[in-house]
Amino acid sequence: MRFAQIVMGPAGTGKSTYCSYLEKHAQVTNRAIRVVNLDPAAEKFEYEPLADVRNLIQVEDVMEDEELKLGPNGALLYCMNYLMDNLESWLLPEIGEEYDGDYIIFDCPGQIELYTHMDLMKRFVKQLEQWSFRVCGIFAIDAHFLTDGTKFIAGSLVALSTMVNLEIPHMNLLTKMDLLSKSDRKNIERFLEPDAHDLLQEEAETPWNAKFLKLSEALGKVLDDYSLVKFVPLDIRKSSNMENILLIADMVMGVSEDADVKVKDFEEPENEEESEGGRDLDREFTNYLEGLNVRD
Ligand SMILES: Nc1nc2c(ncn2[C@@H]2O[C@H](COP(=O)(O)OP(=O)(O)OP(=O)(O)O)[C@@H](O)[C@H]2O)c(=O)[nH]1
């Protein structure tokens, strides 16, 4: 049995940052988690990829193709199709045939149509399942876009389409929590266990809502009925948030304590401080985040 998180979501919402954060978290907590870059348009990321789709195909090369004549979005979809046709021949050798207990994070592109209605990612999920992976979908949403009830409904519906399309256990990550003001952070707490009906009541005064309140209420009911559309906050400065996310992912993938999840080979601590008092995970995180230039 192997485990995978597929990290999806709109452009710039912090998918790659989450992946590098998770890779680092795994290093300091001794879990063997590796990241695979599946974004053929990625320019840079901070993790050390186990495999990188850009070694198979690159968006610029496709855009330069005189016969295809594709722009950036069409070229990206072409690359993803090409990747799906080469999963057995390219990806499998890169990640290895069968290592029991492997935990792999797939960092995906920010093209939302890949998730909501196209079948490319569904093909990918099916293939991973055939390779005996248990898969969890992580859908990254920028917390700034969820600060009122109407935006919440819109954001949740995109997440819901993805969940329904891919048919895998699913978690919505509220990213960039560290950038929210105190009041926005407080405001967002009501979305963590939301009652869509209550949230919409507060929005009822705008002309749009007066006209479409019934529609919004009906959508709200859909979300309530699919109570799986839940949001988990990610404040990148807090290692406890990461632990929480990993725990939920473990739960939804059915990773039990007796499952054979790999830990890294034990390394002897190099300095005395570590051997005496254990490792200071928060300090290691702070050093890492300073390297990433995350604002405080
Ligand atoms: N402060 C802060 N900045 C973040 C966080 N997550 C992402 N960023 C910043 O947001 C920008 C986009 O982050 P990425 O991780 O590249 O986002 P992405 O979703 O991978 O973007 P695409 O792959 O282009 O769709 C970068 O400048 C990051 O440094 C976060 O949690 N906190």
Ligand SMILES: [Mg+2]
């Ligand atoms: Mg990215």
